[in-house]
Amino acid sequence: MLLLLYLCFIRRWINRYKQQLHLEEHTKYLQSLEELDIADKPNILIILCDDLGYGDIGSYGVTTIKTPNIDQLAKEGVLFTQFYSSAPVCSPSRAGLLTGRYPNRCLTPTVFYPKRSIWNTIMSVLDWFQYGVKGLPQDEITLAEVLKKVGYNTALLGKWHLGCESPHLPNDKGFNFFYGAHYSNDMHPYELWLNKKVETPASSNNQNVLTKKLTEQGIQFIKHCKKSGKQLFLHYCQPFPHNPLHASEMFRGTSQAGLYGDAVQELDWSIGEIIETLKLEGLYENTIIFFTSDNGPWFEGNVNGLRGRKNLPFEGGQRVPLIVSWKNKITPGRKIDAVASNLDIFPTILQYLGIPFPEDRIIDGKNIFPLLTGKTNESPTDFFYYFWGKKLLAVRDNQYKYHTRHFCDIGSYAFIRTRPILFDLGNDPSESYDQFTHYPEKFNELNEKLENMKISMKKNLRGWKQESFI
Secondary structure: OHHHHHHHHHHHHHHHHHHHHHHHHHHHHHHHHOOOOOOOOOEEEEEEEOOOOOOOOHHHOOOOOOOHHHHHHHHHOEEEEEEEOOOOOHHHHHHHHHHOOOHHHHOOOOOOOOOOOHHHHHHHHHOOOOOOOOEOOOOOOOHHHHHHHOOOEEEEEEEOOOEOOOOOOHHHHOOOEEEEEOOOOOOOOOOEEEOOEEEEOHHHOOHHHHHHHHHHHHHHHHHHHHHHOOOEEEEEEOOOOOOOOOOOOOOOOOOOOHHHHHHHHHHHHHHHHHHHHHHHOOOHHHEEEEEEEOOOOOOOOOOOOOOOOOOOOOHHHHEEEEEEEOOOOOOOOEEEOOOEEHHHHHHHHHHHHOOOOOOOEOOOOOOOHHHHHOOOOOOOOOOEEEEEOOEEEEEEOOOEEEEOOOEOOOHHHOOOEOOOEEEEOOOOOOOOOOOOOOOHHHHHHHHHHHHHHHHHHHHOOOOEOOHHHO
């Protein structure tokens, strides 16, 4: 036991030493952006729901929940049918979205816990998942840091879940303004923070009015940006429909999908208020809007016939809605069947703005702007990888998905590992029928891709391009 603790300490020390070295590259890159002169900057709004299912939106097929404002975005923009979160749980997915890198490269393979919780203690002592870090590493470059450097006023509303202490707080990672919680709404203490101070202590935090409070803050931020004349980047991280569910009195009982549906309908109302404010302030036509979810739903929520849910490497755990709208820039009313993921948001925005990528690290995401504008129907992503914690469990190409042997969702046999399986997602999106006997060459090809990715990440987990940092 003492030897194990000693080895864990040594590994943490090495990781921290490498991180300190690479902070210099992080700083140099951000400083270089100050010299850029970007004349035509759009406003950027990224709406990220918490545990919203692939089928929980009207434009994705649900009838028991009414989402007119989100559906209007789909009519005015594009809707993706094969879009993925970069992980089946909260913190990793959020890290992937903000950095454009697989969460394991960000040392964020699973969720972070409050510093005084029993789970945080267990994970810290045993070094199970977090590689000794307590939040998104300092040397990771976030979308907010980049946009702040090129002149955006940046804000995060709602759920952060990438660390609760400096230097891992939203204001440390590029957000000028933060109003929300450090964790999921089922973790304690669930406080609301205004930048780096507690605004509402846990004892006074009424989650029934949380969506309304976030909406009010969003409206104020938009009006402030209009007055200041600076472009805005608003990352609205809605805390619902994560469990426990809450909705205000105005929305309770309004859906046919229980309290879950009520929470989603209030979420839709909130988005409508934010968009209406953009219109009133004359900012809407120059605002690109992304709407998505951090992962699939928990035991409630609609996966639209897909297999699995949150925390599983099946489609229901990671295939999520994506709607992108930008008036007069994106041809409206289209469905995009190409594979994409939230890793692609970071490089898409940077490439559109003409901002160079960091040269010292792998950016896993791809530019999907040609998909948004209809210049191509082909996905720039050749292979998408599904991680569960530190383990790489599956990979897909345009049509097929290979699962390595792993624990499964088979009731009383849940602790028995399945054999490797090949699914034809083009004809079998519910992952029901093994195609190994029909397509052994594809089975072997994807197995090789998965194993090569494992080797690559074992050799160079962080994805540094310079040998001195590997």
